[in-house]
Amino acid sequence: MCSVMNSFENLQELWHQDDVGKQPLSSESILKKAAQNHRAIQRNHWGTLGIISLTIVVLLAYFIWLRSYSLSVFTCGLGLMIVSMLVRIGLEGWSLSKFQKLQKDLPLIEFSQQAIRFYHWRKRIHFQFTPLLYGVYIVGFTLLVPTFYTQFSSLFFGYLLLSGYGFLGVFTFFLRKKIKAEMELLAYLKKID
Amino acid sequence: MDIQVQFDHLFQTHYPKVYRLCKGYFQGDHDRASDAAQEVFVKVWEKRETFRKEANISTWIYRITVNTCLLHLRAQNNRKTVRTEYPVTVPEPTSDDAFELRRQKMYACIQKLDPTGKIIILMVLEGEEYSAIASVIGTSEDTLRVRIHRIKKLLTQCVQS
Numbered sequence: 001m002c003s004v005m006n007s008f009e010n011l012q013e014l015w016h017q018d019d020v021g022k023q024p025l026s027s028e029s030i031l032k033k034a035a036q037n038h039r040a041i042q043r044n045h046w047g048t049l050g051i052i053s054l055t056i057v058v059l060l061a062y063f064i065w066l067r068s069y070s071l072s073v074f075t076c077g078l079g080l081m082i083v084s085m086l087v088r089i090g091l092e093g094w095s096l097s098k099f100q101k102l103q104k105d106l107p108l109i110e111f112s113q114q115a116i117r118f119y120h121w122r123k124r125i126h127f128q129f130t131p132l133l134y135g136v137y138i139v140g141f142t143l144l145v146p147t148f149y150t151q152f153s154s155l156f157f158g159y160l161l162l163s164g165y166g167f168l169g170v171f172t173f174f175l176r177k178k179i180k181a182e183m184e185l186l187a188y189l190k191k192i193d
Numbered sequence: 194m195d196i197q198v199q200f201d202h203l204f205q206t207h208y209p210k211v212y213r214l215c216k217g218y219f220q221g222d223h224d225r226a227s228d229a230a231q232e233v234f235v236k237v238w239e240k241r242e243t244f245r246k247e248a249n250i251s252t253w254i255y256r257i258t259v260n261t262c263l264l265h266l267r268a269q270n271n272r273k274t275v276r277t278e279y280p281v282t283v284p285e286p287t288s289d290d291a292f293e294l295r296r297q298k299m300y301a302c303i304q305k306l307d308p309t310g311k312i313i314i315l316m317v318l319e320g321e322e323y324s325a326i327a328s329v330i331g332t333s334e335d336t337l338r339v340r341i342h343r344i345k346k347l348l349t350q351c352v353q354s
Contacts, residue, residue, distance in 0.1 A: 007349065008348070011299055011349065012318050014292070014295060014296055014299060015213065015217075015296075015299070016320075018213055018296060027197075027200055027201040027203075027204035027205070027234070031234065031235065031238055102264075104257045104260040104261060105236075105243070105253055105257050106256065106260070107256060107328065107329060107330060107331025108256070108259050108260065108263070108309065108330045108331055109331040109332065110331050111260045111263070115263070115264065188308060189308075191307060191308045192263075192308050192309050193309060
């Protein structure tokens with residue numbers, strides 16, 4: 001039986017014996033399902049951006065509410081936090097736009113070069129801009145702590161500390177997985193020649 | 194011809210090829226192949242103005258297919274790995290399972306090729322012309338011919354082992 005597998009022609013025969021599985025009945029059904037998937041991805045993306053934007057709105061609301069107290073330190077801290085988040089949102093939006101502009105109908109080698117440039121750009125975001133933005137966020141939040149300490153009960157103060165720094169922890173957890181996948185893809189793309 | 198009718202014809206004609214290529218690329222993973230094939234046709238639809246002007250529509254669809262599969266790697270870590278290994282001792286085939294087993298072995302051997310070699314051999318298995326494959330990869334036909342010879346040898350040796 002092994003001899004059946006010996007020639008490439010047999011492999012080709014085997015290849016063509018593969019059915020297409022659960023093929024949709026029409027182009028309409030596949031486009032409908034694909035459009036749903038696309039919308040789900042978009043919802044997920046905009047949902048993430050929405051959460052970050054909402055956080056900024058809440059921070060701005062705090063700023064408006066508390067601006068009469070310890071204005072300089074508080075303003076500075078809040079300003080740093082807002083700037084770090086706005087820059088992060090801007091970078092994600094820019095990345096999404098760049099990704100959507102990748103031309104998938106190019107020849108493989110040309111396309112992979114284009115994709116490599118894109119993932120190098122992502123690498124810069126992950127390893128240069130993101131740590132910097134983390135730093136700015138931490139400094140900003142730390143500057144708010146004295147005001148929080150004087151303005152809120154010890155229980156709420158504890159909650160603010162936990163959520164403020166904890167936010168970074170949660171964000172880092174999800175970001176780490178994404179970075180790993182992207183860097184693996186970049187390494188794979190570099191093997192294309 | 195109405196664009197939707199044209200698209201439907203395109204879909205019916207090319208879906209099996211696109212699906213098989215994706216399935217080979219993702220080591221026989223039906224779900225991931227279906228997702229990728231779907232994405233390919235969405236892209237084709239989105240670029241419908243382009244495909245109306247394309248002289249060689251098959252090559253154009255293949256380019257979208259290989260590039261889509263390439264970036265589908267992004268989601269790989271979030272999914273369960275499917276059939277990454279095949280049994281070292283192949284049992285005597287007595288039913289349809291034997292076919293499936295051999296196909297899985299072929300998929301596993303394809304995964305061992307370098308990324309470009311993997312895509313090339315998937316199109317060779319499909320029976321595409323070398324000129325079309327060269328156009329999809331973006332290399333010369335002469336270079337490709339040498340490469341295909343080497344890849345075929347590697348693949349058949351692996352499947353026999």
